[in-house]
Amino acid sequence: MPSDIEIARAATLKPIAEVAAKVGIPEDALQNYGKHIAKIDHGFIKSLGDKPNGKLVLVTAISPTPAGEGKTTTTVGLGDALNRIGKKAVICIREPSLGPCFGMKGGAAGGGKAQVVPMEQINLHFTGDFHAITSAHSLAAALIDNHVYWANELNIDVRRIHWRRVVDMNDRALRAINQSLGGVANGFPREDGFDITVASEVMAVFCLAKDLADLEERLGKIVIADTRDRKPVTLKDVKATGAMTVLLKDALQPNIVQTLEGNPALIHGGPFANIAHGCNSVIATQTGLKLGDYVVTEAGFGADLGAEKFIDIKCRQTGLIPSAVVIVATIRALKMHGGVNKKELAGENIEALEKGFANLARHVTNMRSFGLPVVVGVNHFFQDTDAEHAKLKELCREKLDVEAITCKHWADGGAGAEELANAVVKLAEGEQKPLNFVYELEAKLSDKVKAIATKLYGASGVNIESKAATKLAGFEKDGYGNLPVCMAKTQYSFSTDPALIGAPSDHVIAVRDVRLSAGAGFVVVICGEIMTMPGLPKVPAADTIRLDEKGQIDGLF
């Protein structure tokens, strides 16, 4: 069986202008980055303003397990399948982060015959968007310390600078630093630290901005410090937003590439799915909707996190409403939710499947509670048995009245997901209802957390630790009480304990800390330990990554 990278390298790619032309993008609206990648011009996007929108399909998943679910693979396969059945479909997904590539082996561009290409460039520097975001973030950091250094006219309290630094690399040594050491010329010593670029609020803002003007305005709202008398200081106060917007100008144009079947995929932005909302840029999604009959997009992690934020944050801010939701599951992952460990997945196990089904069931119920039509996409693995697939379909039909469709896009490309595509079209052509958000913006911040925890997570309640409660009160006092909340908790469980797989009930969501992302427009609610700067493993992938004799990249995938 060929590997993902072998399949990708064997593909004959079309010139990107040909792919773009399929959805009506003229060649002069493209800024090429090599022959198979382009950015779509701001001016052209503006010119699409009055066109009616296509239909939006959200791909989400059960709670992730080490068995793998294949959400991106399904997104790509479904997009190809929709094109095969005569719909003009555009795929919108996140850009992968560079740093983690050097830790664990693996990229993030789908798999098998459901991939976006050219995968090596997509997984490495791509069009430099993350570099631009790192630069803009770093400029803001330099301007803040420079302000303090010269006269500190804003009276910034160096003990209360919230703006950390970022680098797109897994580097635990930078998590906590003391900086401005070495004497008078280097500034006022203070504590600081680095996160990985995808955790930057610039990334979240980038992905929620509707255009350059909105980007600059949102950047200006970011609270970067408190004054000595505890007033919030913003990026606008330190005059950073104009230059940051200049640095982000080209990056904000969505990137277009192609699937292995030559269909257009917009890959743009990639915010963390825990401390941010975890989906591709609003600009890419909205551009896709103007260009295609259908846009297939995905949200990060499981539906409890990614899809909830997609709806309560991204859809609420933009007015977008999905016409259908696909929840991706695998037999293997459901068996793990049923208590089987990864080494024992081989062989049929209907009992474990039935037990693990509870995880899928809760995600289906949750998605329906938003008022959205749902279909389950069962991503087929060759080790699965027919009886297992039949059982899952039966469970879905009988217990949930939802259709479950086995998909073989990994092995067969778009042809393997045609049945799913037909089901999606049927759902999407039904009547569209307004969204039921989990909470209203007028509610207290703590009540928003409680609503998510009790309605979606199966929790009996929420325990907000005193430090977090004080900060929430402060945010409300400072006028940020009407923001939505962005939950940062483990993706492996509905609870805050990654070991509680399946569909745990009556657990309590402990809120350890909260953070304000005033530019992105949400309050981050941190439950448990959230890592914003990963480390490298003992034997990092970087050790064996190299160019082979042909100049091809070896060891990256």
Add this chain to the structure above:
Amino acid sequence: MPSDIEIARAATLKPIAEVAAKVGIPEDALQNYGKHIAKIDHGFIKSLGDKPNGKLVLVTAISPTPAGEGKTTTTVGLGDALNRIGKKAVICIREPSLGPCFGMKGGAAGGGKAQVVPMEQINLHFTGDFHAITSAHSLAAALIDNHVYWANELNIDVRRIHWRRVVDMNDRALRAINQSLGGVANGFPREDGFDITVASEVMAVFCLAKDLADLEERLGKIVIADTRDRKPVTLKDVKATGAMTVLLKDALQPNIVQTLEGNPALIHGGPFANIAHGCNSVIATQTGLKLGDYVVTEAGFGADLGAEKFIDIKCRQTGLIPSAVVIVATIRALKMHGGVNKKELAGENIEALEKGFANLARHVTNMRSFGLPVVVGVNHFFQDTDAEHAKLKELCREKLDVEAITCKHWADGGAGAEELANAVVKLAEGEQKPLNFVYELEAKLSDKVKAIATKLYGASGVNIESKAATKLAGFEKDGYGNLPVCMAKTQYSFSTDPALIGAPSDHVIAVRDVRLSAGAGFVVVICGEIMTMPGLPKVPAADTIRLDEKGQIDGLF
């Protein structure tokens, strides 16, 4: 009078494929970055292997003053002029650094009618080369600390890690840090600091490598730390070089843009001119020589630093020999070397010019001592008087037997530098002699410094401080004694005192520190304070940089 940016924006740019075709680059050898920037494919460059080389013209200058000399402007103007007189000429210059753009106003792409375009992209992210270098450098940093974290099998002494970190931003707060704080999971606390990206040894290696294999080999030689028993540890030892080469693969392809007159310019790499050798990549220069009859290139700072390193380091490593050297001077700058301060430059001052001529004279003599034919290019400013220009020509002819040619490329483009172009062709068509290096590689490291100081700087001797002397002895013991030296001293004076303008004699060069750049292949000799991480000024340019209503960048230039 229109500004540089107004002139650049008013220009009608040719498609880059058309510019590239002028020197025989086929369209399929280009990787486009938008419509006016491309990278030239590694494969195409390899295919040029057997073609004969064109002639190399080195543009250097008198010691810089606040009056400005216009070295890049002259390089561009001369390139255009050579094309006008029927020579196929290619320009090779350095890429500008992003960070400093936000400090002091101004870009680095020539000026007036002698510019390379598109100047905004060139001055901002361009093709992401510096981002790739930053990434590769950061990956190495992460791998080093990761090695120490897990088991430290190489027995790295955390007090003796020489590999600092880099960011492409002016940020004084990062000059000196303590890192790996915050507990066991974050590693072993140690001192560290950040330089600006152009100061990275990766940048120097990038600019001296002849191809990807050479790049990887040179990276492997970089000494990043000592062991507890004082043995050097290299990047190869921490298995960083394969992945770093992968990150640098696309970046190592030279970038092609155009002058305002539509002639090809290769802009590639940009190492510091103090702690590194300060000129564009060897790959760009060698590619240009295969493509053009002439390559016009420049070296950093004045001829005492940039040209000396160009010859003793770059030419020695590659076998390149310039066919002619242009020393750029201005009447204004020479008057400053004659003791006039910047505010008093207006008005004719023959006496100051005669006095300041000493600076030019020494540079001319120095360049000739390498066995190179020299012409002086006098970059015309509209405030200059005819009498001043006539006097300078007379001084050059009578005292040095060298031709001085007034150039008006800033006002008139290539047409303003045709006389210089004709003079350069005459020199370049003369007999080519082998280079006289200032020192032989077999000499002791301290004797190499002494040779440069006494033969070129007019110094009476060298004073190597004890710490530096100990390190030099260590380098010789470790087998690095045969490397050339790379002088890091003020660019404003032949001496180490920036206030000693003109042509000071009998001063002593004090060597404060030395550093090994084993991958680049030189020993850096630090005389005086050398800043490898600039700070931002009190009112940084960033404060007023923004997008205007038309989406154009305001305040950057």
